[in-house]
Amino acid sequence: MEEGVKVWAAGGPELWRKGSVSKRVPEAGKKTARITVVLDEGGTAEFVVSDEQDECADVKLRNVAGQASTLEGLGAEDLTSLTHLHEPTILYSLNQRYQSDLIYTGVGPILLAVNPFKRVQLYTDEILAAYRQDGERRHYDPEYDGTLAPHVYAIADKAYRNMTAPSNEYEHRSQSILVSGESGAGKTETCKIIVKYLAILGSKTGSTELGTIEQQVLESNPILEAFGNARTVRNDNSSRFGKYIQIIFDGYGKLTGAQIKTFLLEKVRVVKHSAMERNYHIFYMLAAGASAEQRESWAMGDLEGHQFTSQSGCYDRRDGVLDSDLYAELIEAFSVMGFEENGKANIFRMVAAVLALGDVDFVERPDAGDEERLTDLSEPSRPRLEAAARLLDVSPERILTALTSRKINAGISNQVTIYLTQEQSGHARDALAKAVYAAMFEWVVGRTNECIEAKQAEAVSEDRIFIGLLDIFGFEIFTNNYFEQFLINYANEVLQQQFNNFVFRQEQEEYEREKIEWNFIEFPDNKDCIELIDKKPNGIIPTLDEQCLLGKSTDDRFAREMYKKCEGHDRFQLAPKMRVEHKICVRHYAGKVVYSTEGIVEKNRDTLQQEGTEFERNIWRKFWEPSERVLGRF
Template identity: 35%
Template sequence: MALQAASSAFMIGSHVWLEDPSDAWVDGEVIEINGDEIKVQCTSNKTVVAKTSTAYPKDPEFPPSGVDYMTKLAYLHEPGRNVLMLAAKCSVFNLFQTYTGSILIAVNPFQRLPHLYDMQVMKKYNGVALGELSPHPFAVADSAYRQMINESISQAILVSGESGAGKTESTKMLMCYLAYMGGRVDNAEERSVEQKVLESNPVLEGFGNAKTVRNNNSSRFGKFVELQFDGRGRISGAAIRTYLLERSRVCQVSDRERNYHCFYMLCAAPKEDVDKYKLGNPRTFHYLNQSNCIEMDAINDAEEYLATRKAMNVVGMSQEEQEMLSLIGEKNQTLLNPRMINPGVMRSLLKSPYANVFFVTRDATITKALDPIAAALSRDALAKIVYSKLFDWLVEKINVAIGQDMESKFLIGVLVE
């Protein structure tokens, strides 16, 4: 947000903030005005002469200890001192969220705080106006749900931030609250739509998330989740749209980062699966050993493998489909099945110093030899295409399992970018 000085409002006695090279910001009272300059008596007892363009109005009632929420600021440009005070409170009281108008700003606490997101907290935010209680994702979700019901208009929630900011966790909290508000179980033995959405998350995370320098579980794709509601405000269907998958990561990984979780999960699978799929130590695979980061303390790849397979069962993927994850292709087109390829021929081609590209013309088939560098580039291009097709196929399977309501009256969309 751009800072704008209200120089025309300055007069003798005005309270202002000034930038300071040693203290960052100092505050004081205007004691003299001379054209585009002002003389300020600072609360630190020093006198400063500054341009009016570099001064910013200060709320004279600004509390010395700062404010709890930014909605209490008279001026949005009240400088960093308040942010630092808020950060100090966060470290002591586990308060790491604040408001700017209807925008929730959250700082990743880098710790699990389950007591802040349980059912009792959901009940506390139910029906309470935004800003009346402590800043929380539940408040934003409740506001969207109430406006949808009261104004009969679909809503959208944008979750944005840097890698590692906590977008994935914040999205989970929003989904949990909307499921709480609009949940419906017609059959006690059948899982609800919102349960299916939440249960599908390990599959999307396994194939779409990776460790980056700043985040152990960074989503490397954009996601738009539609929760569809009927006229009574009950969830009737859902759909997940994905976009901008980071395909380049499949073939090229920077140090201190990892490829997609699923590759490491497969290498950490039970022995019978490792033997069956001819897997092994991830350090033996070129697409994984470009980085020295293979294992992570915070993630157990063997456990994540089992959790992902369980999630695949939950969303309705058959054992045959789980084993045939290497299938690629579009509907009504021939699928490429690696099991249909002669292993001996494939091994021979991959080990040969040159790969060949075939061009079929009307009169003949022309063979063009590729050098190793060009062959490797072609291999990488094919790998990225295959992985993108695989990811799209997984999302399609999840959407079929969740079930869309084509006659839904409203929707709340959660866009994560």
């Protein structure tokens, strides 16, 4: 690093500052030199660099004229073309492009997208047609070298062309696109854009005029978002479940249907959400869009009066989207998908029933005998229990019995009734509400799949190929992080390991096999973090499972067990205050996260007593035709 070179120097509110090396002085008896950097913003800064390296952790060479063939900043469409690739030049280039609404930047085969949090003119019919034409030319002309800017359309197009290529290494091989990023990064919107582009490419009409099956594939989004998305602190339309969508094509590349697989629905949100957050969209959509007569038939009052929607005092979205408009979109989507009127009515009844269950509270019975219930309904809860019973088409007494007692086996053929305390009855109510909502969500997904799979029987099954699209919840760091954030971040940790393995490790192994000269790239290995979480017997999850098997395990006991097992692990941090509050800290690849252990044991058990399980089963069979695919878990 000689005098006069342009550099990035660490420090300042923006993390990195522009400057020039004005002086380099070797340190006596050492293989290092002390350099002085004159900062563009004014002042100087000093750093120590090695004689063997041009850079150090705090000083990086800039990609400017005379020092690099590709300049950093606005014109850096592919970051791998930069001579000096490091944090400051990546951040600077992304920021400069973002300021000009160029939200997409390439990193080799990877596309970086920065959420603009506004509507940008990047998805017009003209732009879509340009990328489609560009993809076709690349497909048929190996010598063609397009010049279009990085775009999510280009990623989707490449997957489609690879899948349909007549003779290359990808010949009729299914493809997958992974959409990842932190919460609020724009993953859900990106997935919708990809699905729309693929639907147009695979349209049997050959134009942007979509047929029935293509429209049905697209209309699955409003349905899934209504029941599986919610406003969080960082995102107004956050997916609170993971989904893997297979867009299915025939041997000619024509779209024949799709299949959606969902996992890890955040059931706890049904009964609890934090400040500045909302429950699932569907509750607010019904309140805003349904008629007064419908709401009366569902026993729905103002959202402020329901326990499951009034906890945070937050009832709207910050992005300007109206719940009444979303309700209209949902009704239209149901129509396009072919949902029967009876099915729609039962769905809305279940949503209203969950709200009514949330308003059921219990009081202790101080005069209860040994063989009597320990709790009873509070007086304000009686009409709410009756409303829930009517909506679920069962007797109020049956719900009350399911929530205030449970049976345990005593011996081979005898059963003993155990009566629950006020707190236990509250937990049973929440468990039932979560189970009913989760079962309804699973039915909605199953019915959606039946709709979008309808045309597949007409296709030649042997020629079916697909493009898989994984949309998983983003990494989350909130003021208060609970078991749900832990699971979400664990899933992202595993995805990051996959990313490291395929993008870095396997690529470098390929270079070695082909005898290509290359410089080793240091990349973070998070294997030790994953082992901290899931390795038996001392990992966090095995320890939690172990604690759940114990009869009298508590959250505090689990925390103390973790302190004993994991203190000293590089990825596990502990401070005196955390011990007092029974918290744990994990150093994830994306940063340190402090987790509260409040409720962690009960959430991991996610128990619904036998009475509640049988009750839920009967509701399911009463309202919907039994489905082996969905009922298999009961």
